Amino acid sequence: MAAPPAIEITDLYYSVDGRPVLEGISLTVAQGEIVAVMGLSGSGKTSLLRCIMGLVRPQQGSIRVLGQEMVGAGERQLNQARKSIGFVFQYAALFDSMNVDENVAFALRQHTGLDQATISRIVADRLATVGLSGTGGLMPSQLSGGMRKRVGIARALALEPKTMLYDEPTSGLDPITARAIDELILDLRSRLGVSSLVVSHDIATSLGMADRLALLYEHRFVAMGTPQALQHSQDPLVVQFLQGRTSGPITVV
Amino acid sequence: MLRAFASLGHGLLDFLSFLGGSFLLFADTLGYLARGRLSLRDTVRQMSAIGGDSLPIVLVTLLFGGMVLSLHTVDQFVRFGATSLIGGVVAISMTRELAPVLTGVVVAARAGSAMAAELGSMNITEQVDALRALAVSPTRYLVVPRLLAAVLILPIITTFAIAAGGLGAFLVAVSQGVSAAEYIASIQRFLSWSDLFGGLAKTMVFGGIIAMVGTYRGLTASGGAQGVGRATTSAVVLSIVLIYAVNYFLSWLILRLWSGG
Numbered sequence: 001m002a003a004p005p006a007i008e009i010t011d012l013y014y015s016v017d018g019r020p021v022l023e024g025i026s027l028t029v030a031q032g033e034i035v036a037v038m039g040l041s042g043s044g045k046t047s048l049l050r051c052i053m054g055l056v057r058p059q060q061g062s063i064r065v066l067g068q069e070m071v072g073a074g075e076r077q078l079n080q081a082r083k084s085i086g087f088v089f090q091y092a093a094l095f096d097s098m099n100v101d102e103n104v105a106f107a108l109r110q111h112t113g114l115d116q117a118t119i120s121r122i123v124a125d126r127l128a129t130v131g132l133s134g135t136g137g138l139m140p141s142q143l144s145g146g147m148r149k150r151v152g153i154a155r156a157l158a159l160e161p162k163t164m165l166y167d168e169p170t171s172g173l174d175p176i177t178a179r180a181i182d183e184l185i186l187d188l189r190s191r192l193g194v195s196s197l198v199v200s201h202d203i204a205t206s207l208g209m210a211d212r213l214a215l216l217y218e219h220r221f222v223a224m225g226t227p228q229a230l231q232h233s234q235d236p237l238v239v240q241f242l243q244g245r246t247s248g249p250i251t252v253v
Numbered sequence: 254m255l256r257a258f259a260s261l262g263h264g265l266l267d268f269l270s271f272l273g274g275s276f277l278l279f280a281d282t283l284g285y286l287a288r289g290r291l292s293l294r295d296t297v298r299q300m301s302a303i304g305g306d307s308l309p310i311v312l313v314t315l316l317f318g319g320m321v322l323s324l325h326t327v328d329q330f331v332r333f334g335a336t337s338l339i340g341g342v343v344a345i346s347m348t349r350e351l352a353p354v355l356t357g358v359v360v361a362a363r364a365g366s367a368m369a370a371e372l373g374s375m376n377i378t379e380q381v382d383a384l385r386a387l388a389v390s391p392t393r394y395l396v397v398p399r400l401l402a403a404v405l406i407l408p409i410i411t412t413f414a415i416a417a418g419g420l421g422a423f424l425v426a427v428s429q430g431v432s433a434a435e436y437i438a439s440i441q442r443f444l445s446w447s448d449l450f451g452g453l454a455k456t457m458v459f460g461g462i463i464a465m466v467g468t469y470r471g472l473t474a475s476g477g478a479q480g481v482g483r484a485t486t487s488a489v490v491l492s493i494v495l496i497y498a499v500n501y502f503l504s505w506l507i508l509r510l511w512s513g514g
Contacts (some may be wrong), residue, residue, distance in 0.1 A: 053386050090278040093379035107387045110394075137297040155387075 004067035006031050006163045006195035007052060012061030012071075014044075015053055021047045023219040031162070032189060034196045036206035038241065039216030040252065045199040046090065048216070049165045053087050054078040058245045065163065070253040083111060086156030090167040091106070092148040094140040100127070100151050101136035121134070126154040130184060153184065164188065166198045170205045178202065182209045203242060207231070215241060217250065271491070275469040281392045282400055282465075291397050299402030304363040304410060311359045311410055312417045315352055319418030322346060323425040331429075341443025343422045348444065352414040353452045354500050357459035360407065361492035365467040368399055369488035372471025373481035381472060383430035391472060400464040407460035408453040415452070451507040458503060459496050466492045 007029040014022040021044045024126045039045050050056045052063055054070050063070040065081045073081070094103050104123045104168065108114055114122070127133050130150040140148060149169060156164060170178035176179030186209050188194040200206050206213055209225045215223040215230070215238060223230060223238045229237055285291065291405045323343050330339050372395055375381050381391050427433050474484035 050382075055382050055385055075390065079390070082386060082388040085386075087383075089379050089386075090384060091379065093383040095375075095380055095383065096378070107389075110387065110389050 003031055004064060005029060006033065007197060008064040009048075009052070009060075010062040010064075010148060011050075012051065012063065014047060014058035014061075020219050022051070025216075025219075027214060027221065027224075029163070029195050030108065031195050032088050033069065033211050034185065034189060034198065034209055035212050036198045036200055036210035037214045037216055038201055038203070038206050039176070040241075040250065041201065043216045044168055044219055045201075045216055049087065049167050049197070049199055050111060051166060053082060053085065061099050061132075083107075084161050084163060085105075086153075086159075086161035086164040088149070088152050088156050088164065088166045088169055090171065092140075092152035094143075094148060094151055094155070098140075099117065099136065100132070100138050100140070100143070103140070103151060104136075104154045104158055106155065111159065119215045122158065123154075126157050128153075129157065129188075130154045131180065138234055140189075146173045149173065149181070150184075155182070157174050157188075160192070164194055164196045166196060168200055168202075169198060170200065170202045175204075178205060179208075185209060204246070208240075217241075258512050259476050266411070271431040271469070274473065275465050278392065278396060278469050279448060279465050280470070282396050285390070285393045286401070289388060290328055290393050291401060295394075295398035296401045296405075299312045299398045300406045301307055302367075303360065303402055305368060305371050306363045306409055307356075308413060311356050311414050312357055314355050315347075315414040315418035316421040317416070318351055318355055319343070319347060319423075320425045322351060322418075324429070327426050327431060331431075336431060337397070337435060337439055338422075338443075339384070339388045339431055340439030341427055343426070344419065344440040346420065346445045346446055347418045348448045348452045350452070350500075350504065351434030352411050352418050353456045354496065356407065356411045356414045356456060357463070357496040357500075358493050360403070360410065361463045361496060362464075362489055365463040365492045366489045368464065368467030369471040369474070369485045370481055373474030376474050377477060381495065390461040395472070396468045399468055400461060403460035403464035404457045405460070407456040407463075411453055411456045412470035415449070447511050451511065455500060455503045458499060462499065463492045464494050466495065 005028045007027070009025055009027045012022055012025040037045050037048065041228065047056065051058045052070065054073065058071055066084060068077070070078065070081060095106065098106070101123050104126050105119050106120060108119045108177065119127060123136065124133065127136060132147060132150055132154065135143070135147065135229070140151070143151065147186050151253070154170070155247050164185070168179050169185070173181070182205050185196050185198065189196065196211065210227060212225065212232050213227055214221050217237060223233060223235055225233070231242065233239065236249050240250050247250070277416055326339055326343050330342070332335060372381070381395075384391050423433075423436060426436050469502040470488035470491070474480045476483070
């Protein structure tokens with residue numbers, strides 16, 4: 001039997017107070033694949049990730065993470081699945097009462113019986129992975145935006161997840177730091193076989209590293225394909241989004 | 254008129270949803286406690302935070318509370334020639350009601366508000382979601398230690414509160430001309446251990462109310478800094494009102510139990 005996909009979403013519906021957020025979303029991320037979801041701000045990209053993590057409960061549809069159903073699962077099953085997924089929040093969501101080391105060590109302390117020396121070694125390794133060696137003693141309030149994001153990635157990597165979900169990993173960062181994060185996502189795949197679902201409106205990021213792209217517009221996927229296919233697409237929605245034009249079928253005001 | 258009814262109905266719905274939500278959170282918390290899923294270190298840390306926050310104000314509040322209680326009691330009782338009752342009456346009011354309720358109110362204002370503010374700001378900055386994403390239950394990690402700490406520390410703070418209140422009352426009584434020996438003899442005659450245990454037992458319930466209201470309000474805070482402010486204020490107001498109301502029923506129950514037994 002073939003290995004189950006990292007993420008398999010089928011016909012997902014999610015609404016808040018009767019207002020639709022996602023309508024009939026289907027998406028598969030194969031193991032080791034990097035998929036980018038692009039879309040306007042407020043198009044439901046973050047909600048999609050929150051559905052996958054089980055942080056919000058979609059009304060209908062199916063989400064399987066490595067074959068395990070997340071929709072309708074109990075808290076215990078969700079927690080089992082969550083340990084195999086790393087979630088990088090848009091604003092990092094670091095624990096502000098803990099320093100960088102403690103943030104990265106948190107999941108290890110909660111879920112493994114590892115001794116302090118081993119935990120310290122793993123934490124140092126994760127911080128080195130994101131290029132932040134030697135910052136372990138700093139508090140989140142002392143970090144720049146880019147550093148916070150990278151600590152968020154290190155924290156999400158602590159338990160060696162096979163799947164990573166990134167919410168706008170490069171937004172608000174300078175282009176060089178942004179490309180460094182792109183390379184990090186690619187590097188995790190080549191070294192550890194980590195699959196990634198990256199939500200972004202950074203076109204350079206999405207085109208540069210994703211195996212496949214999906215464009216989310218008005219609660220639905222309107223286009224999906226390889227970066228080359230989308231770049232050559234004649235679909236006016238895709239053309240307008242990739243070129244960032246204000247005139248076209250997509251209206252923002 | 255219609256608008257007044259609508260807002261009344263809205264308030265009632267809010268309160269019912271608060272009751273339902275906080276009871277669910279309480280049940281979840283008890284589940285973790287029953288399974289022994291608790292961190293002793295976090296509990297002790299919370300106990301020292303609650304105690305450190307509240308003890309100084311509790312002591313000052315009760316010192317003056319005892320003083321004023323004694324002032325009025327002496328004034329009235331001397332008038333009726335019932336000097337031998339003063340120590341007993343003051344001590345019983347202090348241990349059964351004054352110290353437990355005032356301690357509860359002060360801790361609600363100091364520590365309950367701090368819980369709501371801390372958890373509220375964690376909630377709006379997605380730190381609570383980050384816990385869940387890291388497969389850690391916010392109930393187990395944030396609520397269990399706070400509930401346990403509040404339930405355990407309240408009786409300890411109240412014991413100090415009774416001592417402070419008793420001291421204040423004694424000093425005022427003596428300064429008003431009541432003999433120290435008579436005052437103490439009166440306490441010994443009227444005050445029993447059951448008064449102390451009853452009073453302290455009530456404070457454990459108050460601790461539970463403060464922790465559950467504070468953490469629930471924090472975990473359900475939304476709407477930015479303003480939302481955290483609202484959660485904090487409403488946590489304090491609700492805990493205090495609940496403490497007053499629940500205190501009446503607990504006192505009634507304890508009186509029945511003691512006199513029945």
